[in-house]
Amino acid sequence: MNQKPTFDDIFKQNERRIHYQIHKMNIRDPHQEFFQEGLVALWNAYETYQPDKGSMATYFNYMIRNRLIDRMRRDNRRDEIKKLAAHEQQTQYTDGNYHRGTEGARPITANSPLPLDDSNLWKNLQSQLTDKQWKWVNYAIIQEMPYKKIAELEHTTVDAVKNWGRQVKKKLNNPYFHEMLSLDEINMSSSVH
Template identity: 80%
Template sequence: MDNKLTFEEIFKQNERRIHYQIHKMHIRDPHQEFFQEGLVALWNAYETYQPDKGPMATYFNYMIRNRLIDRIRRDTRQNEIHQEAAHEQRTQYTDGNYHRGTEGSRPIVADQPLPLKDSSLWGNLQSQLTDKQWKWVYYVIIQEMPYKTIAEQENTTVDAVKNWGREVKKKLKDPHLRGLLSLEDYD
C-alpha cells in the first residue's frame, strides 16, 4: 500500500505556504504570476522530495522561496534590458542636438559649425559678459573643461561655475545681444 499523498492533497495543505512566501518577500502579485511560480515550485518539490534529506515543509519553503527569487531576478533583468533599449532608441531619436523653445523643438542643422575661430565674435561676446561669465565661456565652451576642474582652478564651487553658465545662457537668449553678435545665422 502506497502512503504517498497526491499532489492535490499536498496543494490543499500547502497553498497558504506559497501565499506566505509571497507576502514575506513583499511581492505585489495582482495577476497571480508569482503564485503560479510558487505552484510550479511546489510541484517540483513534491516530485523531487526525498524524505531522508529532511522535513518536507522545509524543502517546500526552500523551493518556493528560491523560485520566487529567480522570477524576481528574471523580471528585473528583463526590465533593465527594456529600459536600456528604450533609452538607446530615445538617444538615437533625439541625439541631443535639438533647439528647444516655446514653438517646440527643432533639430540643429549639423552643416553649420560653431564659429570657434571667429575672433571678432568672441571679442564682442567677451565685452558683453562679466569676467566670471567669460571664464565660463572660455573654459567650458572653448577649452571643454569639466566644471570640477574649473572650480578648482578658480578656487570656487562647482555650483558657482554652473551659475556663471546660467547667467551666460540667459544673456545669450536676449534678442538684442544676439543681434549685436550676429548669432541669428547660427540658429
C-alpha cells in the first residue's frame, strides 16, 4: 500500500525548491512575501497532485513558478494603478487655473482684468497665437474649463494642454507682445474707470 506523504515531509523536501524559483526569477523578497506565495503554491500542488499525470517535482516547479509570476503581475498592476492615481492627483493639484491653499482650491483672478466682452481684443490676440495656444485661451481662460476636460476634448494629454498654456503665458509676459496687442492701454483705461 502506497501511503501519501504528509505535507510536513513534502515541505522539508521542497523548501529549497521555493527559494530556487525565487532566486531564478531574480525576485527580491525581504519580507518573505514571495516565499509565502511559493508555500501556498506548494500546498496547492500537494493537494492536487495526481501521480498518473507526471512527475511530482515537475508539477511542484510548475505550480510554484506560476504562482510567483501571478504575484509579480498583481504587484506590478497595483503599483501601476498607484502611479496613475498619484499622477492624476498631482495633475489636479497643479492645474494652473486655481490657487491652492488650506481652505481648498479657488479660481485665479487676474490683478488687472481683461475686458472679456472686447471682441477686438480677442480677435487680435487670436491672430498672434497658434491654433493650440488659442484653444488654451478659449477653453482655459474664456470658458474656464479644467485642463483634464480640455485634454479630453482635444484628444491629447493634460501635459500637452499645460504646455500650450505655458507658451501663451510666456507670450503674454513679453512687453513687446503687450505693445503689439495694446494690452497696456486696455489695462490703463480699465484701471482709470
